[in-house]
Amino acid sequence: MSAGAFTPGRRLRLGAARVRWEVRQYFRERDTVFFTFLFPTVIFLVFAAAFSASDPVGARPDGTGGITVAAYYLPGLVAAGVVLSGVQNLGIAIAQERSDGTLKRLGGSPLPVVSYFIGKAGSVLVTAVVQLLLLLAVAHLLFDVALPDDATHWLRFAWVFLLSILMATVLGIGISGIPRTGRSASAVIVPILLVLQFVSGVYFTFTDLPTWLQDVASVFPVKWVAQGMRSAFLPEHFAAAERGGSWDLGTTAVVLVAWTVVGLVAARLTFRWVRRDG
């Protein structure tokens, strides 16, 4: 019952308890549910409805293989959902927990910091999966968007999705230290993510951007999450429209892992239960 109880099993058990706690609190806050959870689905509905009369895009020279605008936007919005649930939502939530006293309370309790992180990662995974299911259901059922029909594409989707979630979680923890107060958290974090989404091919076709902007955006991970999602959801002949003429999944994996490492180091170096005063 005493010091012997502070085992790795306890860290996992408390991590699981934190996941349940975080998910339940998340869905009780109506404004976060609306603005981050439903955001990709709402934007998808807007695009899909606005361009519902447009011609198919991406047809081969012989006129076959074109897809609807709705289908073309789907992978970008799947990517946006991951980035929003992870980096943006988590970064803002932790910054607010730092200013409302949550982190101070947890830091004074025997909750292991690892369990807190497990709770965050688990809640991001759960909310991102539910968000994804909603988006796919709307796309498939309302707009007749074809979903991948073979294991190769679903497998591709699975590793890009899981790796992106892990990366987004650690980057969210890392970025949470930037805002000075909980109040300023949205104002600081949202624009960063918004700019990255716009230059990373989420809302526009990436290769329509100027080359220099493509080069800049390629340093950041959002472009690669979006490209990975396109590789899973779009027909194979769309690979030719990518910058290098292929999905370039190897580079995607390397960039996502590299940013995960950056995020881990940043989280490890900057995360504090309370702001230290020197």
Added chain:
Amino acid sequence: MSGAPVVEVADLSKRYGDRTALDGVSFSIERGETFALLGPNGAGKSTTIEILEGYRRRSGGSALVLGEDPGTAGLAWKARIGVVLQSSTEAEAATVRELLTHVAAFFPDPRPVDETLEAVGLTDDARTRIRALSGGRRRRLDVALGIVGRPELLFLDEPTTGFDPEARRRFWQLIEQLKAEGTTILLTTHYLDEAAALADRAAVVAAGRLLAIGPVDAIGSPAARVPIVRWRDADGRHEERTEEPATLVARLVAAAGGEPEDVEIRRPSLEDVYLGLIGDEGVA
């Protein structure tokens, strides 16, 4: 171990840049004792308590809490302390019982949730969302979160701010109960009657320095504790300090040939002694 002080602070100092918040503070707290830290706003009370809770680093001196340095102590140490912070606004969407149950699970041997709710008088609010609690009830929840881990040492930072008189009395009963269970308590408060009612010993800090320390009924200089006799006669109001107040009053009765007006004998309260100490220090 059981004979060693629960808190042992020697020559503790804290500087923020070139401002000195604490300057050479020393005291110790024995097991089972309730110790009050008194002083005006900005005196260094919260800085002291936050160093002992492990939230702030000290600039100099030494601090031992439950035998460990709070700056480096781990989870097993945190399981033995209870912290009631100045109020927060966390977990507003959760209910009282949910948050308490969740936090209780962090501790190896928690107090049952129902028992904790009962102790702080929140049984009827168990299913209330935290954002719907009044300020006083929110504060009771803070206290519940501080005691649910069955701490050996409880830190109470201005626990009754915002309580109505009845809630304060009820809170005092809870503290008496915790004391009876053997809990060591470090309390900061603005209410001197609270310190007098609850604490075994008190220390007065001002401008980062310890001005006085001792049992609550003996703190301060002997001169500060000399009873005061006040009365009124044709010349106006009078006040005299004497170790023999009854004798003085008898003399006044004899001199006036009857009952003097508005006669009053006061033994200086902790508040009088405190105000004397703070006043001596000068308003810096």
